[in-house]
Structure formats: C-alpha cells, structure tokens
Amino acid sequence: MTGVTLSAIVHRTQTGEFSYWELSGSNATNCQSPATCTVTIAQGNKADFAISISDPQGPSSGPKQVTFAASPIFATPAAKAEIDAKSVAGQNLTTLTFTDHNWDKDTLSVVLKFNNAPPMDPIIQNGGGGPPRGSNNFLPTSAGAFAVDLAIALAIGVVIGLMLRRLAK
Secondary structure (H helix, E strand, O other), X not given: OXXXXXXXXXXXXXXXXXXXXXXXXXXXXXXXXXXXXXXXXXXXXXEEEEEEEEOOOOOOOOOOOOEEEEEEEEEEOHHHOXXXXXXOEOOOOOEEEEEEOOOOEEEEEEEEEEEOOOOEOOEEEEEOOOOOOOOOOOOOOOHHHHHHHHHHHHHHHHHHHHHHHHHHO
C-alpha cells in the first residue's frame, strides 16, 4: 500500500480573492500547476490519499474559507471505479481522504472540487494490479469482530457437544 499526502496551497490577491493553486506532496512530480501534477501508483499497490488545503492568507472559518465541496471528487474513467464513493471522506472540510484501488493500469483524470475556489485536476497514473475486486476475507478485521466470531464458534461447539452427548445415551 502506498500513502500519498498532498498539500493544496491557496494563493490570494492583495484584496484577499483567490488567485491560483499550488500543489505539492509525496509521490507527486511536475507540480508547477495542479493540471501537470502527476501521482504515480506502482503496479500491485493501492493508495490511500490525504489531501489538505493550506490557505495561509485566507480565513480559517466563515463564508470565504476554502473547503472541499459536498461532492469533492470526480475521476475518469468512472466505469473503472478505481475511486469509489464510500472511500471518500472530508466533504466541507479542509482535508480529503480517499482510496485509489489501482485495479487497472490506466491514467485517471481527477477533478477535485472546492467551495470558494475553482476545481483542480491532478493526474493519477495507476500501474494496475491492486488488491483483487470483491476479494473475500473471512478473517475478522477488528477485536470486536473477533469476539463475535469467537462467541458464535463457542455456541456452535456447545450445541454440537450437547447433541453428541444426547446421541451417545
């Protein structure tokens, strides 16, 4: 798995209005402008993205604050579902997180949408071969899930034990 951290920096005019974006971060190259910024996800990996807005000259709250839009991301080709809606978090906040599953080798044209600033469109270059789609993982993923699985196994064991005891009589 690859972790990608990007910082979207807001530049403002002398009157405080939005002027332009600057984008920088890990696994990103050629980021003189967001449209030329390319993030490469190596073959066989998936990537967890964290994108934060830095607005050093702007307000930290209020109607002119730059935040991610209610529908903050659009990625093409959409049919590939490399980034699904349930993996996106951060709407109306200054940090956005999402997962790029990197199933297919492809170039994703991503549009990030904001409140009080124009969209930006960095490029994600997927190498493909991420985790299989719809893979079944039967192992519990948390301590709570493990406890539930253990309780169910114990209950089934008790029932089978009682049935065998009854049949043995």
